[in-house]
Amino acid sequence: MYVTGHNRPTVTGHTMPAPAALKENSDRSPSVSIRDVAREAGVSYQTVSRVINQSPSVKSSTRETVLDAIARLGFRPNRAARALAGGPVQSVTVLASNTSLYGFAAALEGIEEATREVGFGMAVRVVESIGPDDVRDAVEHALEPAGAVIVIAFDRPGVAALECVPFDVPAAAMIPAPTEKEVPRRPSVWIDEYAAAMDATRYLLGLGHETVHHLSIPTWTGTTRRMSGWLAALKEARVPPPKPMHGGWSAEWGYEAGEKLARDLKVTAVLCGNDDIALGAMRAMHEAGRAVPADVSIVGFDDVPFARFYTPALTTVRQDFKALGRACFATLMSFVDPARAARGLELPEARLVVRESAGPPPGAPRGSSQRRGAPSLAGKRKRATAQRP
Amino acid sequence: MYVTGHNRPTVTGHTMPAPAALKENSDRSPSVSIRDVAREAGVSYQTVSRVINQSPSVKSSTRETVLDAIARLGFRPNRAARALAGGPVQSVTVLASNTSLYGFAAALEGIEEATREVGFGMAVRVVESIGPDDVRDAVEHALEPAGAVIVIAFDRPGVAALECVPFDVPAAAMIPAPTEKEVPRRPSVWIDEYAAAMDATRYLLGLGHETVHHLSIPTWTGTTRRMSGWLAALKEARVPPPKPMHGGWSAEWGYEAGEKLARDLKVTAVLCGNDDIALGAMRAMHEAGRAVPADVSIVGFDDVPFARFYTPALTTVRQDFKALGRACFATLMSFVDPARAARGLELPEARLVVRESAGPPPGAPRGSSQRRGAPSLAGKRKRATAQRP
């Protein structure tokens, strides 16, 4: 009895309005060209071109006249023509393996905003991890209409895509923080989560936990900056590091890993590679009858928008992927159109946000919970500049 | 002591590789044109054009020769030129007020997949709700490189954007399910959640709740199909409907609304307009000391990927926005390129997914919990076709 039964199609198509209706609604002819504007303004079409390209060498009175004509006619330049005629780059194609996971989606938002502000278009192409050929295909396909490329290279497919972008195409990438000696081969931006991961681990240790386990995000270099920070904090406290686990980015994987960890009663604190993993791990703990944070503390990474609404609210490390997206576009612009590139961008650092999912270990003596003191949570910002060495 | 202190810039830019390096990595000259291919293949460039456009009127041996030359030279057609020369539409611009909220992001994913499959490009432009002029601006801006437009018109800014799309531009929209008499003015797709909302409400009533409250998503028509379904189930049970609340889409708003509801001890069941609102409401209940589902039952809408990992796992109504995105692109294609449009698309219906966040009201007599029987949860699918009446 609870089953739906519509009489209406769930997907419908309606015929396009009749041509007559079309005319009424468009207040200008489909194609007003610069020649039309030129005629209207009584100048040559080259002058119109100069005006729309903000050329400084146009008398201001002429400019006014042209601008008026443009407004009257509702003219807007044709991007295809501009691109074809060798005009400046006006669009970016973003290559990513995913567009809905938090980090990716937020980065995309940042890029979109930044492109919009300077009148760029933004195309998006998902690159799946089928194989090198497919990646190359995807890249080439994506490049066609685009002037420039941004690759979200947080994961394997992303990195593969980045490597397939021909070097004659202006490109910038968002990458995992490289280690000290690594030098990205492309203009790149990243958030270095080393210090924040160290903070988070110290915080857990400070709460009285014997050790801290780590559920890592996937890595193809065998390590991540998050992992290094975790390791460093453990080393600092002379605690032998437990073997980190890794295998996926998702809550599903976090759940599976959490199930394993839940069986070991000595596990009382887990630093997760991202909030999705943390959510899955919390769920697994709950199902195993291990209360969070009473029995086991969970700390995430990223601070997804919903983290503060979880129960318990998730203690996590905040990262500003949106700002990172903007920064990436800015560094791309510094090559493509230096004059218009954003300068002195502020990229907030990753920082620990303490909420409810971590606490003292079970049976910890009262007072040991602040053994090493609580971390400072004041928003620390650092001025970072997209620079060209 | 927990404060970060990097020595490395968080944002870096690296110089572009030297021209020499560029050459090495690009296995073809930057611009191989159809004329180059024609020369290589020993045919005229028109023939090349025919081959890349899958014209049937090319001798297959000629086609082979040309395809060979294309592969050898690494030729790929220039989209700008194709568009300018009046070639067929090859790209879509998606207009949306948001790209990261679940429904929007999932729809975008579906559109992207569908475009990729047919070799279309996809641009994305966020339309902010600043004012009609800005929307029109955004639309016109977005249209430039694009051949066609898809508007995600779930909310006000989306609807405003849709209305600004000139009728001479092929466009399709994803809209809230219209009421019986409404006739969308554009080719549109939607999910009708009436029946599922009714199911959910009946389910709650069946659990023994006196009534069901509703935290609605924003609406500009005063109602939604979700609300109608909720109302219908209440009416069916002869329960006078409590006044629905609305004000936002977010967990923040759900939290605020939940705080108010938590004060009223007679509130034992809440149907939320989406899962974010539900998450916020659950959190508010938790903070108010009202256990979910022991004291109050919460049901969401959408089934976001994390709903099953929440604690309690969220009982909600699943909607397939990704499929909706694909369907929308398919209906657009049926106008733009009927031959290549996907047919007989399957769009899963919205359906209730029972998990843990709803249960009998506090103090309910044992056995009343199934008063009206449990809903069938079997996946019901319905064949829906993108049709042109």
Place this chain on the structure above:
DNA sequence: CTGAAAGCGCTTACAG
């Protein structure tokens, strides 16, 4: 089935 023409709407040089 294939070739020669004209042109899409712009932008760069190049002239004055």
Place this chain on the structure above:
DNA sequence: CTGAAAGCGCTTACAG
């Protein structure tokens, strides 16, 4: 400061 030329890489007709 402004105008006349050539051409970006393709696609449509139109011819044969």
